[in-house]
Amino acid sequence: MNTSVNIAGVEWKNPVTTSSGTFGSGEEYSDFFDLSELGAVTTKGVARVAWPGNDTPRVCETPSGMMNAIGLQNPGVDVFKERDLPFLSKFDTKIIVNVCGHTIEEYEEVVEKLNDTNADMFEINISCPNVQSGGMAFGQDRDMVEIITQSMKKRSKKPIIMKLSPNVGDIADMARAAEAGGADAISLVNTFLAMKIDINRRKFALANRTGGLSGPAIRPIAVRMVYDAAHAVKIPVIGMGGIQTSEDALEFIMAGATAVSVGTATFSNPLAARDVAVGIKNFMVKNKVEDIKELIGCVSQ
Amino acid sequence: MARKVKYTAKVSEISWITEDVFSLWLENKDAAAEAMPGQFAELYCNDKSRLLPRPISICDVDEENGRIRFCIRAVGAGTNEFSALKVGDTVKMVAPLGNGFKYKDCKNALIVGGGVGIFPLLLLTKKLTGKKTVVLGYRTEPFFVDEFKNAGAEVLIATDDGSVGTKGTVIDCIKENSLTADSIFACGPMPMLRGLKAFGEEKEINTQLSLEERMACGLGACLGCVVKTPDIDGHSYVNNKRVCKDGPVFEASQVII
Numbered sequence: 152m153n154t155s156v157n158i159a160g161v162e163w164k165n166p167v168t169t170s171s172g173t174f175g176s177g178e179e180y181s182d183f184f185d186l187s188e189l190g191a192v193t194t195k196g197v198a199r200v201a202w203p204g205n206d207t208p209r210v211c212e213t214p215s216g217m218m219n220a221i222g223l224q225n226p227g228v229d230v231f232k233e234r235d236l237p238f239l240s241k242f243d244t245k246i247i248v249n250v251c252g253h254t255i256e257e258y259e260e261v262v263e264k265l266n267d268t269n270a271d272m273f274e275i276n277i278s279c280p281n282v283q284s285g286g287m288a289f290g291q292d293r294d295m296v297e298i299i300t301q302s303m304k305k306r307s308k309k310p311i312i313m314k315l316s317p318n319v320g321d322i323a324d325m326a327r328a329a330e331a332g333g334a335d336a337i338s339l340v341n342t343f344l345a346m347k348i349d350i351n352r353r354k355f356a357l358a359n360r361t362g363g364l365s366g367p368a369i370r371p372i373a374v375r376m377v378y379d380a381a382h383a384v385k386i387p388v389i390g391m392g393g394i395q396t397s398e399d400a401l402e403f404i405m406a407g408a409t410a411v412s413v414g415t416a417t418f419s420n421p422l423a424a425r426d427v428a429v430g431i432k433n434f435m436v437k438n439k440v441e442d443i444k445e446l447i448g449c450v451s452q
Numbered sequence: 453m454a455r456k457v458k459y460t461a462k463v464s465e466i467s468w469i470t471e472d473v474f475s476l477w478l479e480n481k482d483a484a485a486e487a488m489p490g491q492f493a494e495l496y497c498n499d500k501s502r503l504l505p506r507p508i509s510i511c512d513v514d515e516e517n518g519r520i521r522f523c524i525r526a527v528g529a530g531t532n533e534f535s536a537l538k539v540g541d542t543v544k545m546v547a548p549l550g551n552g553f554k555y556k557d558c559k560n561a562l563i564v565g566g567g568v569g570i571f572p573l574l575l576l577t578k579k580l581t582g583k584k585t586v587v588l589g590y591r592t593e594p595f596f597v598d599e600f601k602n603a604g605a606e607v608l609i610a611t612d613d614g615s616v617g618t619k620g621t622v623i624d625c626i627k628e629n630s631l632t633a634d635s636i637f638a639c640g641p642m643p644m645l646r647g648l649k650a651f652g653e654e655k656e657i658n659t660q661l662s663l664e665e666r667m668a669c670g671l672g673a674c675l676g677c678v679v680k681t682p683d684i685d686g687h688s689y690v691n692n693k694r695v696c697k698d699g700p701v702f703e704a705s706q707v708i709i
Contacts, residue, residue: 175672175674179673179697183455210666210667210676420458
């Protein structure tokens with residue numbers, strides 16, 4: 152039985168990774184399970200220098216979901232390279248570094264600093280809704296998506312995954328823009344721009360006023376968007392958005408995702424990503440599926 | 453490598469302390485053996501539409517029977533769910549988490565709690581071996597006072613309306629009684645903690661504060677629950693620390709509140 156998938160020449164042992172920002176650089180969750188059980192670990196966004204993030208409260212719960220406005224707090228690429236990357240390298244899993252910046256030049260600097268490391272892939276964050284510049288501002292403009300993808304491809308020695316925002320009118324068009332720019336893969340969805348009001352305090356629930364909505368509340372929308380994107384491009388799609396179980400993950404795979412990512416569910420269950428990987432394997436055994444590729448995009452028309 | 457486990461803990465006792473605060477004893481030998489004063493647990497709701505675990509401070513430990521006590525105000529959907537648990541029900545739990553109070557060398561402790569902030573201080577009060585004075589602040593009706601008296605502490609009370617003890621804040625009570633100490637340990641509302649931080653600085657008393665913040669993971673990964681710090685932190689490389697992982701108890705001088 153084959154659970155491995157090939158994304159832009161990088162072979163994952165199974166189709167499961169972690170969603171950026173929900174898993175740090177893996178250290179905290181390595182207390183719960185062996186990260187080698189995952190196809191890949193996707194890190195929290197890494198910028199050229201340390202970013203302090205937003206004021207608190209940064210998180211709140213919503214029905215079957217949550218909102219966050221962390222604001223891409225991170226220690227910067229130099230610390231990441233010296234401390235976090237060596238830690239992740241101890242595990243037999245692929246390393247996907249999520250890259251963030253305020254300007255194209257800032258993204259480029261991070262990519263160039265990590266080009267000669269053992270990171271396997273870069274995921275370019277053009278979809279964070281919680282920063283003033285960069286992030287989602289890049290991901291909502293078709294031409295900008297293509298331009299930034301081209302520039303990343305030019306600088307990077309490793310495959311480029313463009314992480315797309317769902318806060319757009321036509322996700323298929325954004326997927327095509329990334330492909331036209333030379334992206335090796337796309338990942339979606341990032342969080343949905345949202346707002347919650349605390350009626351007792353008469354204030355926004357988050358200090359940032361708005362935040363990104365994630366969790367099972369968004370899953371059916373995410374499945375639809377992954378389906379639309381996967382049918383618009385030939386490059387592989389990494390599907391995510393509210394995946395809690397292997398059943399959820401299989402929906403994305405059957406909709407056309409080559410791989411999936413587990414995010415918010417890790418907060419409800421620190422072992423969620425591993426459980427999804429194990430569950431996919433069990434589904435394949437039970438249903439006599441010889442190769443995961445038989446399931447990718449098997450639901451169509 | 454330290455291993456953490458999401459335990460399934462059985463409810464062994466549950467009762468109301470006030471009309472909206474309840475006491476919950478959960479059985480888990482491993483967590484109980486490890487728990488230190490000031491640490492907390494993540495309790496996971498059984499209703500799966502509530503995704504985020506609830507960070508709840510550890511109030512007390514029954515090492516002999518392998519149980520941990522939590523005293524919780526039922527304020528929202530999650531804490532109301534916990535309040536309806538019955539003996540024999542189970543709750544998923546990760547515990548103990550975070551860094552608690554440093555109390556080993558303390559010979560004269562001033563322990564200050566406000567409202568439901570008094571609960572994380574009980575286990576500490578029990579563990580302290582030197583002189584211990586507890587100041588508890590309430591809006592009006594005191595609760596849980598005997599628990600602190602039984603832990604061998606002298607207990608003073610402040611109420612906003614003056615119905616019991618000093619009329620005013622815990623700081624008014626401390627000043628009225630000219631209390632001194634070599635360490636202050638505190639948990640409660642932010643204005644109270646700010647007042648104690650200033651008081652500790654003025655009197656040059658080591659002050660440790662237990663902080664609260666909205667959390668998602670509770671494990672140090674998501675960076676949801678940070679507190680601002682005067683110095684660049686050695687983990688984050690910016691001016692903040694994680695309440696869940698670096699705290700929840702901090703030296704007052706380490707945080708900007």
